Amino acid sequence: MSTATLKPRIGEPDIECRYPVIIGEDRVIGQAYRWHRDWLVITSEGEHNLRRPPAADAKRASGIDMAAAYLAEEYAAGRITATGLEQLRAEAPEPLTGPVPLLHPRMPVNDRNVGGATTAFAGLTEHHWRAVLHGFPGSDNPWYLHCELCGWSGVRYWSHHRGRNNQPPSPYRHDGGCIGKDKVRALIPAYSK
Ligand SMILES: [Zn+2]
Secondary structure (H helix, E strand, O other): OOHHHHOOEEOOOOOOOOEEEEEOOOEEEEEEEEEOOEEEEEEOOEEEEEEOOOHHHOOHHHHHHHHHHHHHHHHHOOOOOOEEHHHHHHOOOOOOOOOOOOEOOOOOOOHHHHHHHHHHHHHHHHOOEEEOOOOEOOOOOOEEEEEOOOOOEEEEOHHHHOOOOOOOOOOOOOOOOOOOHHHHHHHOHHHHO
């Protein structure tokens, strides 16, 4: 197989922000995702941490490119196998209806993380958000949330929700329209303090 046929492309991420790396029409050779500053891949052989891209081009996009190049190389060498995109989508994580644990499974249980998670969940409640996939993943990792004001769900980051300098977060809650900034301000006491 020539390297040209192995040129991978990046597909649409799932609700945990894991990007399928695809070869050809629909063969997925792995999934790539960022956790804090590291990039990890999930393949037929399990999970592998690629760490950070070289400092010179330490951008989000190049992290994905680094992961895609790694996967293409592993696949070309016969060390991993591909799966179908349809199958991957069928097995993709789904939002939960019940409560989620306090911490994301990748977050170690310690005082700092439990404290951060407790603060975050209190903030979600105050601002009418609900975690519907997993517990607190840290401030800068994707967190799939449900907006209880309008029913929207999507990936958010706690660093955008916690507000700054004792100010509440922006009343612009998410893309795709919500109930409008005025109604948000009227409904949530934090905006009238
Ligand atoms: Zn909303």
